[in-house]
Amino acid sequence: MTRHCRRMSQPLDEHSEQQTFMLLPAGLMISVLLRCGLDPIKQVYKDISRLHRRDRFLEQSAVEVHSWTMLIKTFEHANSRQLTFWGALETAILTPELLSGTDAPEFERIWETMFTLLPLFGFDDSGRIVTKNRHVPHNEGWAIPQKLLRRVFQLYQDNEQQTASFNSYCRALISRCHYLVCQWGWLRSTSVVGVIFDFFGSRSLAHLRNEEVYQSPRFLEKLGEQPILEVEADDFCFHIFLKLLAISIKNLERFGSYKDIRNLVARTIPNHNRLYLREHTVHERDLAALRNHHDLIGTLFWAAPPEIRPSVAIIEKLVDAASSHKEACLINIRAWAQLARFVVSSGEVKSSFKPFEEWRDAVFQQMLVQFGNIAADVHLQQVNLSEDKSKWITQSIVDATIKKNKTAVMDVLHLSLTASLDVMRCASDLEAATHCLSLRQLKQVFAYFRVSPFELDWSILRTALAVLDTFVSRIEDFKASHHNQQSESQLLESAQADEAFCALGQEISHSYFSMARCLLSLPIEVSGFRGSATADKAWCVRQVTILSARMGIGFINGSLMVNGGLFKLSDMFKSGNYCLFSDQLQAMGPSHRQHLMLFISTLLRHDFDDFSDVDFDICEMWILALVTPIEHWRIENLVGIQRHCYANGFIPDGMVNLPTQPSYKTNQFLFEFAISSMRKKLRRADPQTRRVLSVEYSRTLKLVMRQMRNDLSVTYEGNTSQHQQYVEFVQGIISSIKAHGSDICTIDSFFLQSSREYYHPPIQDPQLQIAGMLSYGIRIEEGDPRAAHELFYLLFNNFKHALRKGNLAHDVRMLWEGMKHKSILAFVLGKMLPAILRVSFLDGSSYPLLDVYTEASCRLLGGAILPRQLDNDDLPHVLVTIRAIVEGMRSMYLRGEVLTGSRLHILRQALVVLNALWPSLLVVNAERPGDLCLVDIASAMRQIASFATAAQDYLRDLTEMEIDDSPDPELLFQGLGVGQPLIFDEHVTSFTTNMVDDIAKTWIFGPERISVQMPTKANGPVQDSHGVKLVNWVVKDIVCDIYNQIRHWYWQWSEFI
Incomplete structure (x- = not known):
């Protein structure tokens, strides 16, 4: 009948009458079937789902299933937008009395009816189940959920003082709509989305009463990955609505329905005006509504195709950073991070990131201006107070207010930098990372750390350095990936990395290295870091040292021009924009020497080995590090130096990897091994090389003694116990120099006498007699023909001095300590003691x-x-x-x-x-x-x-x-x-x-x-x-x-x- 009416040209009003007439038998049939109930259909579903059942067809007794399916197929063949099964069902079950009532069980019965009948749409014309149905718009019955939702929302708006279960019911209703889109493939959800949007819009996008929500839905935090749009157990009503909206747009895009997407986007863009001034008290409910506003536009931006997306300016202008409350600014920045991560991860950074860059820089700049004006604004407010009020405002209150306001601004600055860091980490290549980098942000932060004391928190600098570190790592990785390839395109890409380093040096070198010099000059706490601020400070100082070394390598490889010449490593050791270490090595304090060691170690770890233009040797640095007070010793700062020295024979095989817990005993052993290696190299070298090495090693040992003198002065002012331990360690080092290096350099007279910083307990060997013995023993082992006679005279004269002073016990003690060394023991047993025995047997008086x-x-x-x-x-x-x-x-x-x-x-x-x-x-x-x-x-x-x-x-x-x-x-x-x-x-x-x-x-x-x-001596005392x-x-x-x-x-x- 419907087909016949469509073929005949009749006025529209006659068509409407005919369709109304046709709905009468359909409605009568639906009423009859509804009176029969849905239980038979449910039983059929239950029977079919049994695994043991082999027959895959309906029995003749399944009359209700046959009847409902026949009715559904009849409406499908009618193929009329006005005449649909769901429309007929709606007329039959959604009575005016029900839609104006409050009978929740009746509402649930209607939902149950819908979801029970939905599987029947899976039959084709021959009665077979089709697993993948083509989409038929007429099979969507959104009018029923729409009216049910509208009624429930109306009840909520009439009385918000509902029980907690009412919120759960609203959540369940929206979840059902989400299920219809996600599982049953219903596309055109605009009507339902509009109802939900209008409901939340009437509430200024606030959450339901008693819903405590403090963050965006989880899927918005993972837009750069594979966000989960299924309903999760902890999702709130508004968050489920956002997922419904997102999946509806994605499904429409899959079917090419761009017009519907455009209408849906336009339908769901809020027009609320919000203003949360920083002077006002802002409630959590208002902040949640503002967050929802950001989340809604962010969802539209992510889900919609690029040409239909809402403008970035819409979400940017939701908050005016210059005047808004801190919490509002934080919400705005988090929204920026969510969308920026998506743009960068999706490969759209080149075409779409520019508005995000302007948005980020504008917020950051406004907050810095506000930070600089805080003190003046507070004082102005104090001046404008009446005389009665101002007399109660003390300076401590003013200072506390300034501190509080600055802390609030710094929270915003820190989050902005953190967001920039997160976005940078999402960049897939160097080009994307370059677009994500804000040099302006970094320069402004570094400028605040050029002079101590610093106004900004250490956490802000830490995050800024992490951003720079991530970018430098991207350049290094990019260059490394093309290092061994020689094609023309790859050479050009390698040059691109060098250019990136040079651009970095030209843009931020002044502010960065000014900051770095200031940080490296700060005193270091050696007693352990306490508190997050101190830990951030320690991390920043270490990271600045490492970054400076890595950037220095990049500047050298990239041929950065400095003062009309190429950048060299020595530029970091002399006055200028790039200077880090201007002091001489031996003049550095033990704490600041750590930075230099870490700097050199980092250069070596990154395969840089050209130190020809600086006035130090790597092995010399290792030896100087070994004699540093243990509380200033950091093995992690020496990894690169350690590997270099091992390759050059200055570290034994068994100690390639040093223990993480340093000790003076280990350091003294390593020092003795190093100075023994010096002796071996001298002995094996040709005359010309020996002269060069002799000068070099003499300089090293003199630097060691000079450094230890300075460090003794430093430790003397600190912990007494630590100073005493260092004194004993220095005594051992001096003994090692005397024993192994007496023919390389002489002992500084400072270490041969007691002083305020350096003293000798009575049990020790102030005149280095034991070390003197060992030095001759070493020469005997090396085959020096003169050493045996010299050692004899040393031992014999030591005895005579002890005899003259009547202190033979001292000589026994010195001899006993010396004989612990193998070479001295061999000399005594093989030469000295036999000679003494012969003399004694000849003359008993000896x-x-x-x-x-x-x-x-x-x-x-x-x-x-x-x-x-x-x-x-x-x-x-x-x-x-x-x-x-x-x-x-x-x-x-x-x-x-x-x-x-x-x-x-x-x-x-x-x-x-x-x-x-x-x-x-x-x-x-x-x-x-x-x-x-x-x-x-x-x-x-x-x-x-x-x-x-x-x-x-x-x-x-x-x-x-x-x-x-x-x-x-x-x-x-x-x-x-x-x-x-x-x-x-x-x-x-x-x-x-x-x-x-x-x-x-x-x-x-x-x-x-x-x-x-x-x-x-001549004319000397007797x-x-x-x-x-x-x-x-x-x-x-x-x-x-x-x-x-x-x-x-x-x-x-x-x-x-």
Whole structure:
């Protein structure tokens, strides 16, 4: 009938009458079907959804489904906009009484009817279910949701004092509309969107009562990614409306319905005028409405095609930054960030970002102007107050007001910079990042940090530096991606990166480097950072140092022109726009030296290695860093320097990665390794190179000492405990220089005497005797032929000074400390002690010399807890000592002299030395029983064993008889055979001769004391010759001791063999 009417040309009023007539049977059928209920249809859905069911067709008993579907298909074939199934259903179920009532269950019954019948639209003309229906506009029944929504919203407007469940019901209604668009593909939602928009518009876009909302919907924060437009559990009514609006526009765009999009955009642009002045109190509800206004226009901007979008100026002008409240400005900036991120991420930055750039710069500039005028405005307000009111306004109140207002402005400035940073991070390439960068913003922020104290917060500078860091990283990444490619286009792109660096240098160099110099001159807290402001300060200082190094590399590679010449690294070390470090290295304080180390380390980490135009060496910087007070030591600042020095042999393999917790012990070890490396390089170099290196290393060590002097003055003014620790560390460093570098440079006299900043506890070695010993030991190891004689004279003279002063214990302590070093131990066991034993056996009056070396050796070999273990390299030196003892026993036996107390004491000390060697010999014998040197030692000790076998019986008899007479040499040494003469090397022989001659010439044997005469300077004062007291020997006690020593030695010998 409908088709027939459409084919016949009839007046419109006759068509309308015919369509009205046709709706009568349709309405009658709908009424009948509704009286039958929807339960049979629901049961059919339930049956079909069962997984075990195999038949995929409707049973004949499903009369209601057949009837409803037939009715729907009838209206589809009618193909009339005025005559639709949903229109007929609306007429049947939406009665005037229902739409004017408040029966919520009836409203829900209508919604239930709609959603129950919706699946029936999935059947085609043959009765099959079509999974992907083509869109049929006539199948959308928006009039029913529209009228239901309008009624519910009208009830809300009539009485806002609704229960909390009413809000949930409104949320559910809007969610259903969203579901119709998202899941059922209904396109033309303008009517429903208009109803929802009008409802919120009548409320100035405020949220429903009792809805506490403090942020934009989540999808607006992710416009640059893949925003989620499905309804989420925490979405509020207005946020669901925005998602409905967005997905409606996207669906319309997919079907090419640009006219509908244009109408929908125009329909939903608010025309509210808002003004939230900073002088007024602004309520959270008003701010939420302003946020919703921004979110609505932002949603339209994102969802609509570019040619239909609302103008950026609409959302920009919602807030006047110059006069608006802080919270309003923050909302406006967040809206800018949301849309700017979208524009940048979508690749539209070149064509669409310009308005956003102008918007951002305008807000930032207005806030800076406001920040600068705050103090004047507050004082003007104070002046304009009446006399009665102004007398209650104190200066503290004025200051607090100024501080409060400045804090509010700084919050806006900080968020603006943070938003710029977020947008910059969304840029996909260098070109996009360049458009996102606001050099004007950065220059204005840097200008506020050129002179201390600073007006702006550290957090603002931190964010500005993060923006600059992100941009510099983009340039570096862009250049690195084309570094190894040689095509013409890629070379041009690499040049583009260099040009970006040069443009950066020309635009912000003055303000940036002025700020950087000011920051690097600030004092640094070394006791740990407390609070966010101090942490921001520390981060800014560190970041400025790193950024300066990276930009310096960029300026050099980009051939930046400076004062008519190319930019060089040295420009950052001399006065000028680019200067960072104007002081000399050794004049820098320990805290500021950190910045230089980090700067150089950053250069090295970014593969910059041309330091030819600056007056320092990288390895020199490493060594200077090692002697810095530990509280100013930062391993993270030295990573690049560390790797460079490792490659140059100044760091051992096992310490490529230093521990994160620094210690003086580790630093001293690394310093000793570095100075040892210097010695090796000098020894291996040719004469010409050696001269150059010698000058260079001498300069380095002198700088080390000069720097330590300055640092001692700094630490002296601070923590006493830290200063004491540093003093002890410096003593170790000076000892290392004396030991390893005595032939490179001399020790500064400052470190050889006590002072206010540098002092020596009594237990220490102020004259560096131990270090002096070690220096000769190192030279002996290196094969220096003169070193052995020089070390002998040093040790012998040290003893004579101690003898003259009567302080042999000091010499024992120095000798014991020195023998802890392998080279000194080898010299003593292999040369010095054998010579002393030979001298002592020849002249018993020299016993003080043997006493010193015996006590030092026993203290070393005995150990504090466990005996010290000699290794295989020490055995040849042990053999020399044993042979010297054997020779001494033979000489006593052959001379046949009376065994006085001093001579018996010499024998006793020799046996003490032999017994001290047993722990090491027994261990070596167990580990390497066939060692050739051990065989020679055993051969030498067999003679001592023969002596011990016979001497034990004789001495036992003497001790049992308690006779005070001296032992008979013939009987004591009767077991000692006289073999071939023992041969010693030239050093032992020479040392023996020198000591014998010196004892004869300079030693003074008085009735009560032994002393020594030391050479004096011409016209100098006569030296005090105190000496040591002669020992009153008790022969009986000595004999008893010798007997016990022999018994112990022989017992160990039985274990050895």
